[in-house]
Amino acid sequence: MRDVSIIGIGQTPVGEHWDKSLRHLAYDALSAAMKDANVARADALYVGNMLSGEVSGQAHLGALVADFAGLRGIEAIKVEAACASASAALRQAYIGVASGLQDVVIAVGVEKMTDDVGSRLTSGLASAADADYEVVHGVSFVALNALVMQRYLHEYKVSREDFAGFAINAHANGANNPNARFQAPISREEFIRSGMVAAPIGVLDASPMADGAAAVILCPTEQAREFAENPIRILGSAVATDSLSIHDRRDPLWLSAAEISSKKVYKQAGVGPEDLDFFELHDAFTIMSALSLEASGFAERGKGTWLARDGEIGKDGKVPITTQGGLKARGHPVGATGLYQVVEAIQQLRGEAGANQIENARLGMTQNIGGSGATIISHIFERLN
C-alpha cells in the first residue's frame, strides 16, 4: 500500500451560478487543481455528486466531466453518499493511488442546486434519509434534524441559544473567505431573532443550499515533490455507516458512524483529537456540530456546545472548526461540500488560509456527513514540510 499526498487544490466560489452548468463548475475546480499541481493528465477521475439526476436530469457525471475537462478516455466514475459524496470521491481516489493501480488521480465534488427547474430539490435532499420509513411520513430533511435537536435540548438541558456560537464563528470566518456564499458576520442577537425553519432549527442554524465545485489532485507521496512544493500527506482515511433512519439507532443523539470513522483515522494516523490543529466538521445544522464534536472525542456527551460557549472553536481555541466559514457561511453545495472542507484544510496546512490562518497548523481533520449521520467520512492531513 502506497502513501498518498495531495498536490493540488481548486474551488469555485460558492453561490448561485446561473451561468454555469454542472460540467462548467466541475471543470473550473478541476482545472484550477490541475494547474496548482502542475499536472496535465490524470489516470482516473472520481466525481462526487448527490442531486444531478433529480435536479438537472443528468446522470453519468464521471464520463461527462472527464470529457469536458479534456480528459476523454480516462477512467472516470461518480460516487454518491448523500451529502458525504465528495469525501467519498476523495476516499476512492485515495484507495486508487494507494493500490498502485492509479498514479495521478482527481477527486472533484460538484453540485448545482439553484437551477431546480423541476422543484425537486426538497424531495431530492430528503432522499438522503430513509424513503420507506422516514420520508414516507412527509418529513423533510431539515425537519428530521429538528427532531434530533429538540431531543438534544430536552436530554441535555441546553437551550437553542447555546448553539449560537457555532453560527457566529462560521460567519466570522466566512467574512474572510472570498469563496464563501455569506461573507458577513452575524451577532448573537441576530441568531436569537432569526426565523424558524423547523423548530428549534432557525435560519441561522441551517446551512444554505448553493452551487459549487471543489477538487484535489492526489499522487503517491514519493512522487509528490516532482509536482508540488508543498504536498500534504493523507495520514488517515475512513468511511463508516449507520442506519439511515434515526429512529432505528440505539441513541439518536450519538453519531456512531462519526465515532467509528474518527477512531479509525486516529488509529491509522497515530494521533488523537488533542493533537489536531483544527477540525473541519460538517455543520449542516448547528446540532450536527455539537454531535460531531462529541462523537469524535472533542467533547463529552451533551457538552459539545460548551466548546462554542467557551470560545474554544475559534482559530486560537482548543479546537478551531469551520475555519473558512463551514457549511453555514461558506455554503453547502451538498455533493461538493466534502471537498470544500478538504481544500480549506489544505489551505490551512499550506499556510494559505489568509486572515483565517491558524498559526503553524501541521495536522488537521475533516469530517463529512451523509444524511443525518448514516455515512460519515473522516480524513486526517499532515503538512510534510
Add this chain to the structure above:
Amino acid sequence: MRDVSIIGIGQTPVGEHWDKSLRHLAYDALSAAMKDANVARADALYVGNMLSGEVSGQAHLGALVADFAGLRGIEAIKVEAACASASAALRQAYIGVASGLQDVVIAVGVEKMTDDVGSRLTSGLASAADADYEVVHGVSFVALNALVMQRYLHEYKVSREDFAGFAINAHANGANNPNARFQAPISREEFIRSGMVAAPIGVLDASPMADGAAAVILCPTEQAREFAENPIRILGSAVATDSLSIHDRRDPLWLSAAEISSKKVYKQAGVGPEDLDFFELHDAFTIMSALSLEASGFAERGKGTWLARDGEIGKDGKVPITTQGGLKARGHPVGATGLYQVVEAIQQLRGEAGANQIENARLGMTQNIGGSGATIISHIFERLN
C-alpha cells in the same frame, strides 16, 4: 498490489418484483453471495445503481444496503456510471482489495424500474445521455441508439434482419436460465415481424427494463481458498470513457471506450480476444452487440453481425456471447446488469451454467456499457482449478 479473486456470487430472478423494495432486492443477492462464499462479514460494500433517486426517491444506497444486510457500520459507498454502474461497483471493490486496505469486499448492483410512481423512468434513462446537448432536443435513450443503428445500416450496407441472430441467440439461452426475465425462444420471423420502438430498433432488438440485483464477494487470491473451493481470479479490470454525446465522437459507429478498455484488460491479462472462451457483452440493443464485438477485436469494422449470421455466437461458436440470455432475454435492470454479467461469467467458469454451459470454459470476459458508449468497463476472469 494484490491479486484478487471472486469467492461468492448471488442474484435475484430478473422481473417485476412488486413485493420487494431496493433494499430487499439488494439483500437477497448479497446474502446469497455471502452464503456462497461462506463469509459472515465484510470490510466494505460497493453498491451499483443508476435510478434509485429518480424512480424511488432514495439516494444513499451504500449505508442503506449495509444496514439492511446486518452490516451496519462498515464502509459502504454507491457508485454510478449509468448502465455500467454495477461493473463500476466491481471495479471499486477490485481496487479496494488490490490496495490492501480491504480484505473481504461485496459488490452489489441493484435496480428497481417497475415501481415508477413518478413516471420518471424514461427521463431517468435519458439522463445517461447528455442532458444539455442531446436530451434537451427531446430525444429518448432508445431513439439515440436508433440513430446509431440507422447510420450503421447505411454505412455498412446491412439490413435490420442481419441483427436477428443476436436476439435469437439471447432468447435461446434465456430459455435455459431460471433467473431470466424471458424464458422463451424466439424465431427469425418473430424478430422480423416485431413492432418498432424507434426505427430501426424493434421490440426484439431492445432489452426489457426490469427489477433485480446481483452480487459478488471478492478477496485476495491468496486467501480465496480459505473461503471457496472454486475461486475465480480477476485477471483484468479496466474502465474507459468517451463523450456522452454521440455527435461529439469522431466516429459514431466506433465504441472508442470499448477499444480502450478491452485493450487494457487484454494487456493486463496477457491474452487476446482469440483466447477467450466467451464474452458477456452489453446487448441493450442489438446494434450495441455488433459495435462491442467490433471495437473489442472480435470482428472487423462493419462485420459484427456476420458472427451472428455465421452461428459463431452460440455456445459452440468462436465467440459465445450472452450465454445466459444477455440483457435481451435475462433482462436489463440497468444499475444491476454489470454484475449479472459477472455472476453469469463466474457460473460458466465454475461449470455451473446448466444447459448453457460452455465446455471447459477457463477464460471469459464481461463488458458493461454506460450510456451509448460513454463509460465502458471490461473484466477478464480465469478459472483457477
